[in-house]
Amino acid sequence: MGGLELSEKGLSISTVERETGLLKDTLRVWEKRYGFPTPGRDENGERVYGRDQVDKLLLIKRLIDRGARPSKVVGLSMEELLERTGSRADEAANPPELTEALKLVKTHNVVGLRNRLDSSLLHQGLERFLQDTVAPLNLMVGEAWMRGEFEVFEEHLYTESVQALLRSTVASVSRPSGSPxxxxxxxxxxxxxxxxxxxxxxxxxxxxxxxxxxxxxxxxxxxxxxxxxxxxxxxxxxxxxxxxxxxxxxxxxxxxxxxxxxxxxxxxxxxxxxxxxxxxxxxxxxxxxxxxxxxxxxxxxxxx
Amino acid sequence: MGGLELSEKGLSISTVERETGLLKDTLRVWEKRYGFPTPGRDENGERVYGRDQVDKLLLIKRLIDRGARPSKVVGLSMEELLERTGSRADEAANPPELTEALKLVKTHNVVGLRNRLDSSLLHQGLERFLQDTVAPLNLMVGEAWMRGEFEVFEEHLYTESVQALLRSTVASVSRPSGSPxxxxxxxxxxxxxxxxxxxxxxxxxxxxxxxxxxxxxxxxxxxxxxxxxxxxxxxxxxxxxxxxxxxxxxxxxxxxxxxxxxxxxxxxxxxxxxxxxxxxxxxxxxxxxxxxxxxxxxxxxxxx
DNA sequence: GCCCATAATTGTCCTAGACAAATATTGACA
DNA sequence: TGTCAATATTTGTCTAGGACAATTATGGGC
The missing domain is CATH 3.40.50.280 (Cobalamin-binding domain)
Structure with missing residues (x-):
């Protein structure tokens, strides 16, 4: 009953829908209109997507979410897509502490990341920590992911670390009170x-x-x-x-x-x-x- | 571009898919095969579902997840569905502390619930708290929801309270260490x-x-x-x-x-x-x- | 009682076409 | 040149009906 799965061979259209957030209908109509994606077919006539196509779809989706028009980006090559990622030289503009934090994610050093976040929080106070550390880090992680410098699981690791920290901070508030x-x-x-x-x-x-x-x-x-x-x-x-x-x-x-x-x-x-x-x-x-x-x-x- | 939303009038098939987890294809084929759901149509010929139908679909889905066969439960009346919910007299078998905790959820007393959970955790210790309090409460909330005694948001409230407590407990572990x-x-x-x-x-x-x-x-x-x-x-x-x-x-x-x-x-x-x-x-x-x-x-x- | 072959059930996929909302482009006018 | 309204294009999602393989139920023989 459908539901093939991600073996080494390929992914079913359902799986691609779940992993990319693009509806099945959209995937099919892109294929017809823009010639991408180009899934193979299994013995059953059903679409089979390769891992590379899914990666490309994820990148395309981010560009579209950012305002790009599908007709302009669906069907570009991987190199052309990466060019449109923008955010070229301005990465040097980021404070060195943030760049270092990113490096900790890239080296999968969860403990180191958590230590650094803890210390930033203590040093800056919660409000400045949120505005000057977490918010820009989120952007940087997103951009780095688009440039292919981050794996999905590394993004998960980062998100989970930040969430854990914020949650434990929020939990320290004994009970909801105040207004509004x-x-x-x-x-x-x-x-x-x-x-x-x-x-x-x-x-x-x-x-x-x-x-x-x-x-x-x-x-x-x-x-x-x-x-x-x-x-x-x-x-x-x-x-x-x-x-x-x-x-x-x-x-x-x-x-x-x-x-x-x-x-x-x-x-x-x-x-x-x-x-x-x-x-x-x-x-x-x-x-x-x-x-x-x-x-x-x-x-x-x-x-x- | 599609994507009508839940106004007071009705919900689009996409919205119903998101809220019930039933694929659009499944909703359409059930309609043809079992005569349910029975959405109206907007001026555009597109399906419009009522809130009551969605509630019924959610209940049906839970029964099917539990092992019921669609042909036997899709198309039953609300009363017949509630009969199959089972879990008749055994609710009296639950410890009174748990029943009281449920009452706190039902009265939307988040603070009271959080206090009670805190105290149970301290009293029982984490391991027994998980096994004797959280696990049975989860079951009871699920059952109560099926019997229509809980709103969706009350389930959210419960889940969020428990998660907050467990998260802050986990966060107290300084760093991941140990094996495996x-x-x-x-x-x-x-x-x-x-x-x-x-x-x-x-x-x-x-x-x-x-x-x-x-x-x-x-x-x-x-x-x-x-x-x-x-x-x-x-x-x-x-x-x-x-x-x-x-x-x-x-x-x-x-x-x-x-x-x-x-x-x-x-x-x-x-x-x-x-x-x-x-x-x-x-x-x-x-x-x-x-x-x-x-x-x-x-x-x-x-x-x- | 158990086990195997056949029958019914069920979810998901397919194609192909349609259309309204969102976005871009054009042209008129100040 | 800039602003606004009218037209054209783009785009996502819906529709219909049909198909099929995987799952689950049912019957018969032992």
């Missing part, structure tokens, strides 16, 4: 939670109470949870890979379900959030905007 | 991480070192990571919802990629792991089996 009460989650299909964790830290620093629902809560459930938890704000996080119109549509729908007294904040590096205003939804472009959001919420509240 | 070195992760598409966290705790108690890769690592990357981290064991976790044949196929493929010196352990409540032996993969039926696995690994290692 912010319900934090992501929509179904959005699995990136690092941004949400960073937001949770920032909110906590600035005296807000966070109720973390974990990732992937359907909109209807978010509305019920906001009611049950008497939340003042619903905070949602969107990675660049999250489909733009789904994000906007769901935000609009959720806005209609929530009482007007509950604010909505949408953050993350997804461009859809900042292209056009969504009525009743506050876009939070970066971590540094969180304190402002909190402050203006309090001003509004005390004004009423 | 176990690389822990899940395969792409498997998002349930609670089981993995519980395993991490058990392994730590019994002197193993865990390297957590986070969820959803492709098989090839697991192999590279195992090499880079000099792992002795690769540990994978499978929830009941994970497709059976995908699990088996990928385990076989991964086994072929890994050197024979690296053991593979597969755990979780997915029935596929225990139906038939997979060569070179040790099935770990429950938490209590982890100490045995560790002990026998050590015996083997010292023997050689």
């Amino acid at each position: 009460r912010v319900l934090l989650t992501t929509l179904p299909g959005e699995q990136h939670i690092l941004g949400m964790l960073m937001a949770e830290c920032m909110l906590w620093i600035h005296g807000a109470a966070c109720i973390a629902l974990g990732p992937q809560t359907p909109a209807g459930e978010i509305a019920r949870a906001a009611d049950a938890q008497r939340a003042d704000v619903v905070g949602l996080s969107f990675s660049p890979a999250y489909p733009a119109h789904t994000a906007v549509d769901t935000l609009v729908a959720l806005r209609a379900m929530l009482p007007p007294g509950i604010a909505m904040w949408a953050g993350g590096s997804n461009p859809a959030l900042f292209r056009r205003r969504i009525d009743g939804v506050l876009p939070v472009r970066e971590l540094a905007a969180i304190p402002d959001a909190v402050a203006s919420w309090r001003a509004n509240r005390s004004g009423t | 070195r176990v690389l822990l992760t899940t395969l792409p598409g498997e998002q349930h991480i609670l089981g993995m966290l519980m395993a991490e705790c058990m392994l730590w108690i019994h002197g193993a070192a865990c390297i957590a890769l986070g969820p959803q690592t492709p098989a090839g990357e697991i192999a590279r990571a195992a090499d880079a981290q000099r792992a002795d064991v690769v540990g994978l976790s499978f929830s009941p919802a994970y497709p059976a044949h995908t699990a088996v196929d990928t385990l076989v493929a991964l086994r072929a990629m890994l050197p024979p010196g690296i053991a593979m352990w597969a755990g979780g409540s997915n029935p596929a792991l225990f139906r038939r032996r997979i060569d070179g993969v040790l099935p770990v039926r429950e938490l209590a089996a982890i100490p045995d696995a560790v002990a026998s690994w050590r015996a083997n290692r010292s023997g050689t």
Whole structure:
């Protein structure tokens, strides 16, 4: 019943869908329109993708998430794709501490990485640690991955290390208290939670109470949870890979379900959030905007 | 471009796929074969699902994951479905502390729940806490959800509370050391991480070192990571919802990629792991089996 | 009782076409 | 030259119906 798997020979279209996030329909239509990917066929007439094609698809997807047009990038050679990665000379502009941290990831030195992060956190304090260390490191890891300098598992290792650190920091907050009460989650299909964790830290620093629902809560459930938890704000996080119109549509729908007294904040590096205003939804472009959001919420509240 | 969203009116087939985990193809073929679901159509001829249908689909999916046959359960009424939920009188058999903990979830008292879990952990110690509190609570939450007594967001709240507690416990381990070195992760598409966290705790108690890769690592990357981290064991976790044949196929493929010196352990409540032996993969039926696995690994290692 | 051959069930893949939303391009006008 | 509206292209996702292999159930013989 379908479900071939990644043997050494090749991957089924389902597997490629899961690993790249590109729908089966999209894979098939790209093949027809742009001549890529070019899977083989098994004895059964079903598509079989090679590992190299999947790697290329992942790279293409990142370029598209960044704003490239499919017709321009699907079907390019690997070299041409790597050229478009950009971020050429500016890597030298990064502080040496960050470059060194990256080197620790590259050498799979988890312990060393964790030590360095711990020490940065202690030295800088949480807020500056988030803004000056974690945020730029995230970017650098993403860029390095695009340039083919990082394996997927190395990215996992990095993400997991940072998350563990932030989580244990957040856990040290005994109980949620303060205001506003912010319900934090992501929509179904959005699995990136690092941004949400960073937001949770920032909110906590600035005296807000966070109720973390974990990732992937359907909109209807978010509305019920906001009611049950008497939340003042619903905070949602969107990675660049999250489909733009789904994000906007769901935000609009959720806005209609929530009482007007509950604010909505949408953050993350997804461009859809900042292209056009969504009525009743506050876009939070970066971590540094969180304190402002909190402050203006309090001003509004005390004004009423 | 497609991607309608959950307004009050209805959900698109993509959204239903994301929220239920049932593929679009499956939804369409069920509609044709069993007469359910019965979505409406928008002005565009595209399927529009009601919230009630999605709830029913979620319930059906859980019954099927448990072993029911689709032809027998798809198309039953909501009442008939609830009858098959089973777990009738045995809920009285649960210890009263657990029932009380559930009540805290039901009243959305996150703080109370967290307090109670903390105190159970201190009182019982980590190992008994996992086996006598967390594991049965997981089951009870799942059952209660099937009986319609829990909302999705209440399950999220519960899961998040337990995860936060276990994570902060794990984080208190300064650095990974000990043997065997176990690389822990899940395969792409498997998002349930609670089981993995519980395993991490058990392994730590019994002197193993865990390297957590986070969820959803492709098989090839697991192999590279195992090499880079000099792992002795690769540990994978499978929830009941994970497709059976995908699990088996990928385990076989991964086994072929890994050197024979690296053991593979597969755990979780997915029935596929225990139906038939997979060569070179040790099935770990429950938490209590982890100490045995560790002990026998050590015996083997010292023997050689 | 168990075991094997046959029958039914079931999920996923295939092709090919259609269309609306998003994005780019053109042209008119200040 | 710059801005805005109208048109053209691009793009992802949906539709339909058919096919098939893997899984699970059923019957018959021992």
